[in-house]
Amino acid sequence: MRYAILFYETQADFDARSGPDAEAKMGAWMSYIGSIQKAGIMAAGSGLQPPSTAATVRLVGGKRKVQDGPFADTKESLAGFVLVDVPELDTALEWASRAPCAGTGCVEVRPTIPSTN
Amino acid sequence: MGGLPPKPSMETHNTIQQVATDGYGKLLAIVASKTWDLALAEDALGEAFHAALRQWPIEGLPRAPEAWLLSVARRRLMDEHRRHQTRQNSETSLEIETELAAIAVVDELADLPVIPDERLKLLFVCAHPAIDPGVRTPLMLQVVLGLDAARIASAFLVAPSAMGQRLVRAKTKIRAARIPFRIPEKAEWPERIEFILEAIYAAYGTGWEDVTGMSGSGLSSEAISLARVLVCLVPDEPEALGLLALLLHCEARQSARRDLAGNYVPLAQQDTALWNRPLMEEAEALLHRASTSRQHGRFQLEAAIQSAHAHRAVTGKTNWPVIVTLYRELLLHAPSIGGHVAYAAALHQSGNSQAALDELSTIPQETVTSYQPYWAVTAHALLGLKRLNESRAAFQHAAGLTQDEATRRFLLQQCPPEAKSL
Structure with a gap:
């Protein structure tokens, strides 16, 4: 079964990417992603740039409307994701709990829709 | 008049709280062992507690709160039972009716009734070999301590809905398969008590704290409560004493595992002044009591390893050769x-x-x-x-x-x- 593990970080987490703790923060993420790869379960994944770099598109009455920023201004924003192949939800939750942002932001786990082919 | 419920006095509130904490498992054990139905017993007892919250603030505290709760739960079960009577065969019906009536004994005593402690039966049911090992610990936490499924789910890193389903399935199995609420025979005892010990240990989380730095499942005090219940029910069982000693030794170091900045401190470098002396002394006394039985076992050995670590508080250094020897022994007992x-x-x-x-x-x-x-x-x-x-x-x-x-x-x-x- 394939699950999406979605990492949500706070603004402080995003700011720390370039602060004095940047190296420690990167090290924690590198270790974590490295362990997922080593377990042989990683199907895809990537980190994301901060929400301030986002743009959101909507069709309103047939007209394209482009907005600066993420779709919703929330306390925690999507910071990255991985797709993992694991037998069941509990295993995906265990990997989610190891994410460095689990203590500051949160981690969402969602089963993906199985592909038809 | 508004529909606001009466605000319970501090005393009433505290009594309800205390009965819920200390007596929940005891009361549930009695009700469940008569009906063989944990889910039904939980509902009946839950309603009794609700009734207490409504009535005690108005009518005052009953003289024997636990007996009061028990008789309300019994009445509720009787009603429920009569409602479904037509669907059951008459033999089972009569059996259950008799069993339910037996709970009423406490209702009629003029003096303060003594509520028997049937929690050991409850523990044996939860850790029955026919129950999936993965759900034994959650089941114990719920029926003996009254923890809710969401809290248990978080500690075990499982979705709350999934944990709820697992608990329901286990209770259905107990009822459908008629897993008996009884104390096992002598021949079965060592294996059956081992299942209980393992399930309680699993509630504590990892015992290898010195290696992993993990701080357990977040249920450490609940695990200790369960171990205390077990020791109180089987005071001469050396492995039960060993388990409680083990948990207390680990617990004693809780505040030494982090320095002031929140950094992890490995066991061998912890400041022994931060270790909780009363807990360590209690653990040592338990381990000593266990050793008089001269029956070694896994949990006594694990407690002995933690005891050796604790000894650093006295000698100033860790005796690693002794710890190495104890681990070798432990691997022989429980690889x-x-x-x-x-x-x-x-x-x-x-x-x-x-x-x-x-x-x-x-x-x-x-x-x-x-x-x-x-x-x-x-x-x-x-x-x-x-x-x-x-x-x-x-x-x-x-x-x-x-x-x-x-x-x-x-x-x-x-x-x-x-x-x-x-």
């Missing part, structure tokens, strides 16, 4: 991957990093790919042997497998830096 890894850690700490690596290499690799303690100990042993590149990779993998932020930071700080190319 496990965690045990092998902890044994390797002790070998490394006693100055023999090569022996530690050799021990680790005996563990089948596919079982430890994502087992954090294995990688943490491997990293330290490799570092001890100055195999820096391999050590660095192991530290990084261990950090990647860690949930606790302070431990992750600790592991990455221990990690040898990459050699600068010239």
Whole structure:
């Protein structure tokens, strides 16, 4: 079964990417992603740039409307994701709990829709 | 008049709270053992507690609160039973009717009734071999201590809905298969008590705290409560004494596991002044009591290992050779991957990093790919042997497998830096 593990970080987490703790923060993420790869379960994944770099598109009455920023201004924003192949939800939750942002932001786990082919 | 419920006085409130904490499992054990139906017993008891919250503030505290709750729960069960009577065959019906009537005994006593303690039966049901080992601990936490499914789910890292389903399935099985509420025969005893001990131990979380730095499942005080209940019910069972001693020794170090900045402090470097003396003394007394039986077992050995660590508070240094010997003994009694890894850690700490690596290499690799303690100990042993590149990779993998932020930071700080190319 394939699950999406979605990492949500706070603004402080995003700011720390370039602060004095940047190296420690990167090290924690590198270790974590490295362990997922080593377990042989990683199907895809990537980190994301901060929400301030986002743009959101909507069709309103047939007209394209482009907005600066993420779709919703929330306390925690999507910071990255991985797709993992694991037998069941509990295993995906265990990997989610190891994410460095689990203590500051949160981690969402969602089963993906199985592909038809 | 408004529909506001009466505000309970402090005394009423405290009594309800106390009966709920101390008496829940006791009351549930009595009701469930008469009906063989945990879910039904929980509902009946839940309604009795609701009735108490409504009535006690108005009518005042009953003289015997537990007996009051019990008779309300019984009435509720009788009603429920009569409603479904037509659907049951008459023989079972009569049997259950008689059983339910037996609960009424406490209702009619003029003096303060003595409520029998049937919780041991409840523990044996929860840890019955026919129940999936994965749900035994959650079941115990719910029926003996009254914890809700959401709280249990979080501690076990499972979705609350999934945990709820597992608990319901287990209770259905107990009813459908008629798993008996009884104390096992002597011949079955050692195996059956072992299941209870394991389930309580699982509630505490990892026992290898010195290796992993993990702070357990977040249910440590609940696990200790369960172990205390068990010791009170079987005061002469050496392994039960051993388990409680083990948990108390681990618990005694709770406030020494982090320094003021929140950094992880490994067991061997903890400030012994921060260890909780009363808990350690209680643990030592329990272990001593267990040893008089001269029946060794896994939990007594694990407690003895923690006792050896605790001894540093007196002598100022850890006696690693003794700990190594105890682990070797433990592996003979109860071989496990965690045990092998902890044994390797002790070998490394006693100055023999090569022996530690050799021990680790005996563990089948596919079982430890994502087992954090294995990688943490491997990293330290490799570092001890100055195999820096391999050590660095192991530290990084261990950090990647860690949930606790302070431990992750600790592991990455221990990690040898990459050699600068010239």
